[in-house]
Amino acid sequence: MREELSQIDLSPLAELVRIKREEEVLAERLVKIEDRADKVSRTVYDRVKQDYVARKAALEQESRPLKEKARSEYRRLDVLRLEVEKSVEAAALDKEELELRKDLGEFPDKEYKDRLAACEKSLNGERQDLEEVGRTKAKFLEAFHSEDELAAGSPPPPPPPVRSVSATFVPPSADATVIGVSSQAPPAGTAAAGGNAIGSSALEPESPDATVIQSSRPGAESTAAGREPTRPLPRVRLALLDGESVEREFPVKPGASTIGRLAQSDIHLPTPDVSRRHAQIVFGEDGCFVVDLGSENGVVVNGARVAKHKLADGDIIQLGKQRLRFLA
Numbered sequence: 001m002r003e004e005l006s007q008i009d010l011s012p013l014a015e016l017v018r019i020k021r022e023e024e025v026l027a028e029r030l031v032k033i034e035d036r037a038d039k040v041s042r043t044v045y046d047r048v049k050q051d052y053v054a055r056k057a058a059l060e061q062e063s064r065p066l067k068e069k070a071r072s073e074y075r076r077l078d079v080l081r082l083e084v085e086k087s088v089e090a091a092a093l094d095k096e097e098l099e100l101r102k103d104l105g106e107f108p109d110k111e112y113k114d115r116l117a118a119c120e121k122s123l124n125g126e127r128q129d130l131e132e133v134g135r136t137k138a139k140f141l142e143a144f145h146s147e148d149e150l151a152a153g154s155p156p157p158p159p160p161p162v163r164s165v166s167a168t169f170v171p172p173s174a175d176a177t178v179i180g181v182s183s184q185a186p187p188a189g190t191a192a193a194g195g196n197a198i199g200s201s202a203l204e205p206e207s208p209d210a211t212v213i214q215s216s217r218p219g220a221e222s223t224a225a226g227r228e229p230t231r232p233l234p235r236v237r238l239a240l241l242d243g244e245s246v247e248r249e250f251p252v253k254p255g256a257s258t259i260g261r262l263a264q265s266d267i268h269l270p271t272p273d274v275s276r277r278h279a280q281i282v283f284g285e286d287g288c289f290v291v292d293l294g295s296e297n298g299v300v301v302n303g304a305r306v307a308k309h310k311l312a313d314g315d316i317i318q319l320g321k322q323r324l325r326f327l328a
Contacts, residue, residue: 003296012066016143091123091263122270241323257281273320
């Protein structure tokens with residue numbers, strides 16, 4: 001289960017459930033006493049009713065700080081609910097896109113089955129998270145008389161955070177090679193006018209040894225054609241390990257790439273020991289760095305836990321139980 005849900009504080013709810021039940025008993029007795037008002041003396045009627053009203057006021061006073069705390073935690077839960085719903089939608093779209101690409105003949109049967117299994121595992125995991133969020137919401141509702149009371153005074157939850165895009169895709173012109181990668185890569189086999197065909201998950205360099213990027217540094221020396229000179233960056237990859245054998249390779253594009261359990265991650269690792277947004281790979285002229293994004297299980301490089309680390313060829317990055325070898 002995602003670590004964000006485990007951080008929701010449910011401690012006020014048990015006391016609020018108790019208080020709610022006592023309030024309901026008192027409310028029922030206050031209704032009943034009105035039916036008996038003409039059957040008892042006014043003194044007794046006033047004495048008993050005032051006792052119930054005072055006890056009800058005392059319960060309201062006792063519940064006030066607990067309700068404020070519960071509402072604060074419920075707002076956090078509602079933000080998480082929206083985020084999980086987005087994740088379920090994204091995982092469902094990933095599966096739908098995969099099925100369409102298979103129908104178009106893009107994948108051989110074995111690769112399709114492997115990809116489909118990963119998509120279904122991710123989708124099922126996100127749906128289970130959504131169900132768990134729903135069960136947690138039910139615990140909050142049990143502690144209040146209505147959902148309106150629970151949400152009273154709560155501002156509308158903010159939208160879930162938008163995943164940052166490391167670069168923007170720029171269609172190459174006939175006389176320039178400019179590489180940019182967006183989080184939504186064009187379908188495989190699609191080519192911009194005068195440019196190279198681009199795959200669905202990453203833009204492959206023209207050379208197996210280098211990726212050419214357009215320099216944008218102020219004051220950079222221009223070529224005769226008026227364009228700034230390009231600088232080659234080495235072709236780097238992350239190899240997902242199964243024991244000592246390589247299960248899969250992920251190309252690393254210039255800029256920032258997210259590693260995580262979230263379906264929209266640039267490097268998708270759909271296992272429960274990996275956080276939704278676990279780490280980031282930052283690749284540029286200064287080298288390649290791995291950065292922990294506040295994950296629950298942390299980032300370990302060559303056996304040492306790190307917050308940020310400059311990678312060298314052969315480094316082993318461990319995220320939960322998943323091991324990746326950095327290849328440069």
